[in-house]
Structure formats: structure tokens, C-alpha cells
Amino acid sequence: MLDQIAEAQTSSLKSYRIAVLLPCRNETLTIARVVSEFQSALPESEIYVYDNRSTDDTAEQASKAGAFIRYEPQPGKGNVVRRMFADIDADIYVIADGDNTYEAAAIRHLVDRLLTENLDMVVGARRIAPEDVAAYRRGHRGGNLFLTSFVRMLFGAKFTDMLSGYRVFSRRYVKSFPALSNGFEIETEFTIHALELKMPFAEVPTRYGSRPPGSTSKLKTFTDGWRILGTALLLFKEVRPFLFFTLIFLGLAVLSLILAIPIVKTFLETGLVPRFPTAILAASIMLLAFLSLTCGLILDSVARGRREAKRMVYLAYPLIQARQILEQFHHG
Numbered sequence: 248m249l250d251q252i253a254e255a256q257t258s259s260l261k262s263y264r265i266a267v268l269l270p271c272r273n274e275t276l277t278i279a280r281v282v283s284e285f286q287s288a289l290p291e292s293e294i295y296v297y298d299n300r301s302t303d304d305t306a307e308q309a310s311k312a313g314a315f316i317r318y319e320p321q322p323g324k325g326n327v328v329r330r331m332f333a334d335i336d337a338d339i340y341v342i343a344d345g346d347n348t349y350e351a352a353a354i355r356h357l358v359d360r361l362l363t364e365n366l367d368m369v370v371g372a373r374r375i376a377p378e379d380v381a382a383y384r385r386g387h388r389g390g391n392l393f394l395t396s397f398v399r400m401l402f403g404a405k406f407t408d409m410l411s412g413y414r415v416f417s418r419r420y421v422k423s424f425p426a427l428s429n430g431f432e433i434e435t436e437f438t439i440h441a442l443e444l445k446m447p448f449a450e451v452p453t454r455y456g457s458r459p460p461g462s463t464s465k466l467k468t469f470t471d472g473w474r475i476l477g478t479a480l481l482l483f484k485e486v487r488p489f490l491f492f493t494l495i496f497l498g499l500a501v502l503s504l505i506l507a508i509p510i511v512k513t514f515l516e517t518g519l520v521p522r523f524p525t526a527i528l529a530a531s532i533m534l535l536a537f538l539s540l541t542c543g544l545i546l547d548s549v550a551r552g553r554r555e556a557k558r559m560v561y562l563a564y565p566l567i568q569a570r571q572i573l574e575q576f577h578h579g
Contacts, residue, residue: 492543
């Protein structure tokens with residue numbers, strides 16, 4: 248039955264507004280090919296190339312290939328995504344890079360997965376062919392593994408490629424997504440937004456290739472890695488403040504007890520407190536610990552209210568109903 252639904256969905260994709268969004272900066276070597284490949288793989292879609300302050304003829308090449316051209320003057324992928332999601336109105340959104348590293352031919356399978364399983368996000372998890380191991384630099388792989396494991400530990404979710412830039416979104420996901428990041432940390436925000444609202448999502452393995460000669464990555468391994476890690480920690484505080492501040496409480500409380508135990512032991516044995524500065528420090532640290540716990544309790548209520556508000560915005564947009572697809576299938 249699922250195969251029949253998928254077949255019906257594939258044949259009726261023309262009834263959906265599908266937008267392929269390609270943020271670009273200085274991708275003149277590859278953008279025309281990327282646009283052509285998405286046009287061939289998903290001819291029902293409209294392709295938008297957002298030029299992010301390119302100094303070459305990226306926009307001209309994309310326009311010649313048949314894409315709609317838009318501009319975002321603020322540098323950074325996060326700024327481009329925020330503009331794209333605000334400007335474009337569609338039922339299904341596809342986002343990829345303009346450097347020809349993602350597998351455009353897999354897009355129909357990703358869209359079908361989104362529709363068949365009523366998902367809100369499908370991630371094209373990167374898989375590298377044995378003959379193209381240079382496509383995904385070791386530093387980037389290691390950083391992605393560390394950050395993915397870190398966020399998976401914090402949020403308890405099962406995913407393998409948190410930083411993939413190849414994704415398909417539902418309308419309700421896009422229109423409830425705040426897009427607060429400025430740079431490459433936007434992928435972390437994508438993932439945590441889905442986890443926070445407990446949205447259904449999936450990963451689909453897709454081929455990841457190397458850039459052509461002369462094309463260079465905009466991602467800086469250490470600089471952007473630290474920014475992504477900082478974003479993960481910030482979002483952890485915003486999404487799960489009680490746990491965040493409880494961990495701080497435990498750390499401060501343990502430190503206070505380590506300082507206080509010898510003083511208490513001496514007091515019980517002699518009735519004297521010979522180290523007043525240490526005693527005052529231990530007491531002060533314990534006060535900070537309970538202050539942190541109190542902050543966690545208050546902010547947890549605030550975060551719950553924010554989460555409920557986001558959820559209501561999310562639910563305000565209707566799901567692409569599988570029931571409608573089944574009716575088309577049975578009557579077709």
C-alpha cells in the first residue's frame with residue numbers, strides 16, 4: 248500500500264508548489280549544472296538561487312540555466328535561509344548548496360519519503376563513494392561526528408548527519424522556523440527545531456561528491472565548528488533550561504561541598520572554624536548553586552510557554568494529507 252501511495256504521490260507532484268532553494272556565494276563553476284540537474288530530477292519545482300554577495304557571475308549563470316534569482320546582501324548562510332523562508336511560499340521546500348556536492352538525482356526519493364510518511368523534514372545524510380574520499384575532508388567529518396554525537400546526547404535523538412545542507416521541509420516546518428542563526432550553524436538550528444517540537448523526520452543516505460577544481464569551500468573547520476558548538480549549547484539552554492541549570496547547580500554544589508567538608512569536620516572535632524574565608528566561599532558557592540536551580544525552574548516554565556506558542560504556529564499550517572493522496576489514487 249505504501250508503494251501505491253508513493254506512486255500516486257509521485258504522479259501528482261504537479262499539484263504541489265515545490266521550491267528548490269539554493270543559497271550561493273561565488274559558485275559560478277557549478278551553479279548552472281546544479282540548476283539543470285534539479286530541473287531534470289524534479290521538473291515540477293521552481294528553482295530559486297539566492298546570491299549572497301558573490302563577486303563572480305554566479306547570478307548570471309544561474310539565470311541562464313533557468314533559475315529565479317534573488318539577492319541577500321547580509322553575508323552568511325543563516326541570513327540567506329531566513330530570507331528564503333520568509334520570501335518563498337510553497338508546499339514543499341528543498342534546500343541544497345550550489346557547489347554540486349549533493350546528489351540532485353535523489354531529490355524525488357526524498358520528496359516521496361516526506362509525503363508518504365507525513366514527515367516535516369527529510370535529511371539527505373551524506374555518504375561518500377570509496378573513489379571520492381577527498382570530497383569530505385577528515386576535519387569536517389570529525390567535527391560533524393563530534394557535534395552530531397554531542398547534540399544527540401543532549402537531546403536524545405537518533406540521527407547521523409546533523410550538519411547536512413541537503414534537506415526537504417514541509418510548509419508547516421518552514422513557517423514555524425525562527426531562523427535565528429547567521430552562518431553555517433543554521434543546520435544545527437534546523438535539527439534542534441525539529442527535536443524541540445517533536446516533529447517527525449527521517450534521514451535518507453545520499454551521495455556526496457567533491458567540488459570541481461577551482462571551487463573552494465566557504466566552511467572554516469575550526470571557526471565555524473566553534474560557532475556551531477556554541478549554537479548547540481545556546482539552544483540547549485533555550486530548549487531545556489531546567490536540565491542546563493541543574494547541571495550548573497550540581498557542579499557548584501559539589502565544589503561547595505568539597506570546600507566545606509574539611510571545615511565542618513574541624514568544627515565537629517574542635518568546635519572552631521579556623522578558615523573563615525574558605526567557609527564564606529563555600530557558602531557563597533552553595534547560594535549560587537541554588538540560585539542557578541531557581542533560574543532553571545523559572546526558565547523552564549518560560550521555555551514551555553514558548554514551545555507551546557511555536558507548536559500552535561506549527562499546527563496552524565495544514566499537513567499535506569495522505570488521505571487526499573489516497574482519494575486521488577482510488578479515483579484515478
